[in-house]
Amino acid sequence: MPQPNTAFLPQATRLHQDGLDDEHQLLFALAKAGSDAPGQLDPDTALAQFDLFFEAIAAHFGHEELVMARLCYPLLQAHHLHHQRLLTRLEVLRGELVGHCRDIHEIWSDSATVVIEDVMSADLPFKTFLHEQGMLTGKEDKYS
Ligand SMILES: [Fe+2]
Ligand SMILES: [Fe+2]
Numbered sequence: 001m002p003q004p005n006t007a008f009l010p011q012a013t014r015l016h017q018d019g020l021d022d023e024h025q026l027l028f029a030l031a032k033a034g035s036d037a038p039g040q041l042d043p044d045t046a047l048a049q050f051d052l053f054f055e056a057i058a059a060h061f062g063h064e065e066l067v068m069a070r071l072c073y074p075l076l077q078a079h080h081l082h083h084q085r086l087l088t089r090l091e092v093l094r095g096e097l098v099g100h101c102r103d104i105h106e107i108w109s110d111s112a113t114v115v116i117e118d119v120m121s122a123d124l125p126f127k128t129f130l131h132e133q134g135m136l137t138g139k140e141d142k143y144s
Helices: 020-036 043-070 076-098 104-122 124-132
Strands: none
Touching (some): 020 043
16 A cells, blocks of 8 residues: 655645644555556456545545544534535546546546645645644744
């Protein structure tokens, strides 16, 4: 299984909360592993690889929401709905994989955008909240 590589994750996206950054990095690594897999991968192996990714991102969303809840993040409900929409999108992509509807690399490319949408966009207001609450000082990214 791919291991987190924190060098890849842009520092500006790092939340410094309870391992969430490592989870983000692992999701990128899993999406990349899927994209790099040979196109002629047998269907069972391809589906197992996708399901591993799906389980990892679903677990990440649950963990992230738990961290947000503990910190009384006021946008938690909206963020939860955003996560649900992303999971629905992944379920559709899984269906396309099962049905051999599209090239597997296209499906993985679309799956990677789900990770990007979470990490690079939706999670950033949470980082702003952490700054506003004094839980991040702004020095973490430079020295971690
Ligand atoms: Fe998120
Ligand atoms: Fe996230």
